[in-house]
Amino acid sequence: MRTKDGAPGRDETPQERADRLWSEMLQEVRVCQTGAQILFGFLIGVAFTPRFAALPDFDKNLYVATVVLGAIATGALIAPVAFHRFLAGHGLKPELIHIAGRLIATGLTTLALTIAAALLLLLRTATGSPATAWVLSATVLLWFTMTWLVLPQVVLRRAAADRVAPHEHDGAEGDRSP
Numbered sequence: 001m002r003t004k005d006g007a008p009g010r011d012e013t014p015q016e017r018a019d020r021l022w023s024e025m026l027q028e029v030r031v032c033q034t035g036a037q038i039l040f041g042f043l044i045g046v047a048f049t050p051r052f053a054a055l056p057d058f059d060k061n062l063y064v065a066t067v068v069l070g071a072i073a074t075g076a077l078i079a080p081v082a083f084h085r086f087l088a089g090h091g092l093k094p095e096l097i098h099i100a101g102r103l104i105a106t107g108l109t110t111l112a113l114t115i116a117a118a119l120l121l122l123l124r125t126a127t128g129s130p131a132t133a134w135v136l137s138a139t140v141l142l143w144f145t146m147t148w149l150v151l152p153q154v155v156l157r158r159a160a161a162d163r164v165a166p167h168e169h170d171g172a173e174g175d176r177s178p
Contacts, residue, residue: 018093025080025097029104033077036111040070043118059121066117069110076107108148116141 012020043066046052055063080100087096116137123133 014094018097021097022084022093022100025100025104029077029080029107032104032108032111033074036070036073036077036107036114039111039114039118040067040074043067043070043114055125059124062117062121062124066114066121069114069117073107073110073114076103076110079103079107112141112144112148115144 010017010020043063046063047067052060052063080096080103083099083103084096087093119140120133120137123136124130127133
């Protein structure tokens, strides 16, 4: 898509762009916000089960770390809404979008760590094999890293290379599609 002046992108004012980005961010965060809140709520209840008292100290400490990570994830994912409430009507939406993006990234990172830690705790208890639990939890965390961080970066780099490549060769290579 091209703007009225021929530049690539959308034909929107800075305020329209800010409104669109904010709307997109809210849709994105709704998905992970709900999951983080459910996971956090479940984690809170674990300490009140009869089996919790019998857990080894390592698992109790892992539980505490997992709950704290869950609280941070939940708080970071809810923070953009609270931030918006305080800034609404002050013409600061571009700043809000910048800060909300960082809060959401923090929330996603701590959510991934919360899930991996909860999985480690669960698998240590369910399998009775700490080594198996560590390997499986690390594999899941690696999966999150690959799909949430690495894959988007690969797509960005390829898109940037595709935008640059036609100008470098002036069409000498022809169609670059796969």
